Amino acid sequence: MRTKNNSIVLSKLKYRDYDLIVKCYTEQRGVVSYLLRGVLKSKKGLSKTVYYQALSQLQIEENYKLNQSLHFISEVKFNYIYKTLHSNIYKSAIVLFLSEILSNVLKEEEKNPDLFQFITVALQYLDNEDQFSNFHLLFLLKLTRYLGFQPENQNTGYDYFNLETGIFEASNHGIYSVSGENLTLLKLLLGINFDGLQAIKINSKQRQEFLNLLLYYFELHLGSFKTPKSLQVLNEVFH
Template sequence: MLQKTRGIALSYIRYRETSIIARVYTEEYGLQSYIINGVRSAKSKTNKIALFQPLTLLDMVVYYKDDRDLHRLSEVKTIHPFQSIPFEVAKSSMALFVTEILTKSLKEEAGNPVLFRFLEDSVMYLEEAQNNYENFHLAFLLKLSFFLGFGPESAREFEGQLQEHSYPFLGNESTTAALNTFLRLPLGTPVRLTRADRADLLDALVAYYRLHIDSVGEVKSLPVLREVLG
């Protein structure tokens, strides 16, 4: 049955000689996998594979059957062509990291319009931001944790959970203030952090996710993001 839905591209893997299997978080059906044929062929007249780069916002017509794990696309186009995320090192590093965390964290195969709207708004913020986005990945992970069911109410609770599980994170005045700002105020709210404090918070947030989601495991994009931003 043909259905319309919007989606956010997360990742893809090569499939056979010319195809890919893409993971997309959709507004109507949650996390879904789609096979896209012929996009890696030399005869392909369009660069459709670019539509499945990290965080691309998609408008799709899909063949959907609730008893299948792998679906097909009838039509796909981007809602908002990116002008900055793929071309700026800091933003592209954040996008890779965010999509890896989302792929490991999102398991639901049902629509969640509120979560989808949060993800869409976050992507658009990152795409359009010209400054004060160096902490985007930190604020995003904290806000996402509430949708996943384990958001901390305060910096003290966050730090306490880590210490309870013997993670050696000792927040200082700057990181505690930053955590509380990220929790309470919108994305993009200016927060001053040193590179070292930003790196410590990043590692602590990944550890916090590992406490609550077994499948997070190794985050391959983390070393690159740590090097670029801390």
């Protein structure tokens, strides 16, 4: 069945000598993997790999067959052409990190138009923004809504947040309880959208500590979650 599908590139992997396997998050079918045969063999084919950079937004014409693990792309074009995401070293570090996160946590082979729209709009915001050092923190926090473990927004006046239950509490419950600077930042981020990030002023140490907290939160609620290999690169770039 040949259809058109809007897609966001999550990852690509060399397969055999000249092929690529590209995993995408698609608007119509959720996570889909495509086999690009011979794309590394010729200059013409190599030129097409520019489409498959991390988190590229594409419109593809696909040959999709049910009960098949790998599908095929007959035509591809950009849905949105990034101006800075792949050329700015700082944004590229964020893109590499978030693509690894999304590739890890997105598993469903069914559509979720709200999640697709969230990712699409958020990446376009990042592409056009000049102040973005805390973007990935808010992105991950907002992503929890679509993954089913968004922090509740009641009782935000309490002095602790429980990472295991995802709720604010009045008392300390040990290793899962968050307080202090991390709690303050969590409350701030829960109350804003991306255009409010400019008001968040933190240093690199605070940023890294809160990011580690978020990753631990993901790990607690997603059994298969793995710390991204690109975390070290991200921390070095924003140090």
